[in-house]
Amino acid sequence: MSDTAVPIALGPTSTDLLTRAITDAGAQVTDLDRARALVWNAGPDGFPELPESVRWVQLFAAGVEEFLAAGILARNPDVVFTSAAGAFAGSVAEGTMTLLLAGVRYLPEHIRARSWRQHEFFPHIGTLRGSTVAVVGAGGIGREVISMLEPFGAQVIAVNRSGRTVPGPHVVETLPAEQLPQVWPRTDHVVVAAPATADTRHLIGKDELAQLKPHSWVINVARGSLIDTDALVAALRDGTIGGAGLDVTDPEPLPDGHPLWDLPNAIITPHDSNPSRLRAAAFADHVAENVTRFAAGRDLIARIDTTAGY
Numbered sequence: 001m002s003d004t005a006v007p008i009a010l011g012p013t014s015t016d017l018l019t020r021a022i023t024d025a026g027a028q029v030t031d032l033d034r035a036r037a038l039v040w041n042a043g044p045d046g047f048p049e050l051p052e053s054v055r056w057v058q059l060f061a062a063g064v065e066e067f068l069a070a071g072i073l074a075r076n077p078d079v080v081f082t083s084a085a086g087a088f089a090g091s092v093a094e095g096t097m098t099l100l101l102a103g104v105r106y107l108p109e110h111i112r113a114r115s116w117r118q119h120e121f122f123p124h125i126g127t128l129r130g131s132t133v134a135v136v137g138a139g140g141i142g143r144e145v146i147s148m149l150e151p152f153g154a155q156v157i158a159v160n161r162s163g164r165t166v167p168g169p170h171v172v173e174t175l176p177a178e179q180l181p182q183v184w185p186r187t188d189h190v191v192v193a194a195p196a197t198a199d200t201r202h203l204i205g206k207d208e209l210a211q212l213k214p215h216s217w218v219i220n221v222a223r224g225s226l227i228d229t230d231a232l233v234a235a236l237r238d239g240t241i242g243g244a245g246l247d248v249t250d251p252e253p254l255p256d257g258h259p260l261w262d263l264p265n266a267i268i269t270p271h272d273s274n275p276s277r278l279r280a281a282a283f284a285d286h287v288a289e290n291v292t293r294f295a296a297g298r299d300l301i302a303r304i305d306t307t308a309g310y
Contacts, residue, residue: 006037006291017280020284050076062088089143091279096193100128155171158173194222199309214242218243247268
């Protein structure tokens, strides 16, 4: 390894995959006290005091609310922190489409019925073709979902923080977050892929659910806190909406006996739309790209905005 290679620390555990990602990008793995950057592959517990030499920290998570709550970024205001936002978009988007299609095509009831009585299912089976899907949080995951929706013939209303146009032949409109109240009565289904912040807590509650349609499915692959769980349970029980596909819940893990488990129009997966065996390789690719950029003095991917909270 060249003496000019950028020294980067890896912690709290070293893996062959991440070590190769760093070295293949032209850097070298070193001790923290000699490093200019840190790749941190765990949660906020045990996060070290950073020496003055460290100018950049790469975090393992796409959602960084726990690091912000722990004050880690605030204690290091001169250090650039990047998240893994976007690194896992493909896997999570596949999970999103699985939940959405299963709901729209009435798959859970088919499985439970164990019946060939087609007339029982026909009134409930829907289609994405010609429908409108609101993607709330049109970042890395949201944009991947939008691309996957395209061959199904769905129209998309994209919602992001800035209102900057999201490209795509089926994106009929891009709205800034403050105009989200306009979306609920205009959409057939909702995909929630926004970050968890103080502003997005209970983004969807009783009033928002009441404006959706009896066939609407709400898919949440972001954080459980974005949906008011009690309001969602009531809407599912009353038939206010068609159903909910949840890879995340509030509380999480969802406890035994929680009413969501027993609702026939709720599909729940245990926060595994980004399973560990896929996550590790995707994170390594993300690390390699950012190491290359850091060494070249270029802008880093997924730089965290502490004001925005992601």
